[in-house]
Amino acid sequence: MKNALSQKDTAVKNCRNNYLLPLLFLISFSAVLLLLPAAARAAADMELPESSYSTQNSTFKILVVYATRAGSTIEVAQAIGKILASGGAAVDVKPVKNAANLKDYQAVILGSAIRRGAVLPEVTDFAKTNKEELRKIPVACFIVCMILREDSEQNRAKAASYIMPLQDELSFVDAGFFTGKLDYSRLNFIDAFIIKYFIGTPEGDLRDWQKINDWAENLGIKLKNK
Numbered sequence: 001m002k003n004a005l006s007q008k009d010t011a012v013k014n015c016r017n018n019y020l021l022p023l024l025f026l027i028s029f030s031a032v033l034l035l036l037p038a039a040a041r042a043a044a045d046m047e048l049p050e051s052s053y054s055t056q057n058s059t060f061k062i063l064v065v066y067a068t069r070a071g072s073t074i075e076v077a078q079a080i081g082k083i084l085a086s087g088g089a090a091v092d093v094k095p096v097k098n099a100a101n102l103k104d105y106q107a108v109i110l111g112s113a114i115r116r117g118a119v120l121p122e123v124t125d126f127a128k129t130n131k132e133e134l135r136k137i138p139v140a141c142f143i144v145c146m147i148l149r150e151d152s153e154q155n156r157a158k159a160a161s162y163i164m165p166l167q168d169e170l171s172f173v174d175a176g177f178f179t180g181k182l183d184y185s186r187l188n189f190i191d192a193f194i195i196k197y198f199i200g201t202p203e204g205d206l207r208d209w210q211k212i213n214d215w216a217e218n219l220g221i222k223l224k225n226k
């Protein structure tokens with residue numbers, strides 16, 4: 001009797017190891033393959049607005065380029081653009097992929113959301129591709145991320161490390177480090193799953209508009225004095 005039971009146990013184990021686990025793996029793998037294009041499409045479909053701000057007779061032209069995945073960096077870039085314009089500049093705010101004619105500008109600001117410990121690849125590409133042009137004018141950068149939701153020396157160091165690949169190409173007159181926004185409903189399935197269940201970052205809009213505006217105002221003064 002005992003022998004028969006242990007034979008049954010072994011048969012169940014064999015069935016699980018030989019069929020069930022590979023089947024589960026296959027199902028998960030297929031689900032990821034099916035979801036990846038949808039995830040890529042969701043990011044590609046997001047509207048990436050361009051805006052311009054200026055006061056009368058402004059001759060100092062600034063380009064603010066941004067890269068985003070869920071949209072919160074767009075409003076940060078626009079807020080920075082508005083403040084710089086109120087200080088007397090003519091400011092164009094554009095997605096980094098639409099940036100052109102850098103020769104038209106006297107300063108450039110690069111802005112990026114952070115994903116998986118890095119600035120978005122289109123910003124790094126932009127810095128690399130245009131470094132000759134960008135090294136001739138003042139350049140600043142800002143990042144929008146969630147690690148700074150807890151202000152500690154360790155987290156500030158981590159945030160500073162995110163922009164290091166950009167600093168390999170360019171030196172910045174200033175760098176802004178801002179907390180961002182996390183809204184699971186704006187993420188594709190895979191990103192929402194990772195951030196919710198693996199990383200565990202809670203939802204919330206932690207953008208500190210006062211800090212963003214103050215940084216932009218101070219940057220405007222620095223750029224004028226350059």
Ligand SMILES: Cc1cc2nc3c(=O)[nH]c(=O)nc-3n(C[C@H](O)[C@H](O)[C@H](O)COP(=O)(O)O)c2cc1C
Binds near residue numbers: 072114179
């Ligand atoms: C999949 C994923 C990965 C993220 N990785 C990081 C990270 O490594 N470090 C960090 O500080 N924030 C991280 N964040 C938080 C985002 O940087 C933050 O939500 C930011 O506001 C997103 O900007 P966006 O809305 O313009 O895309 C991550 C968010 C998601 C969804």
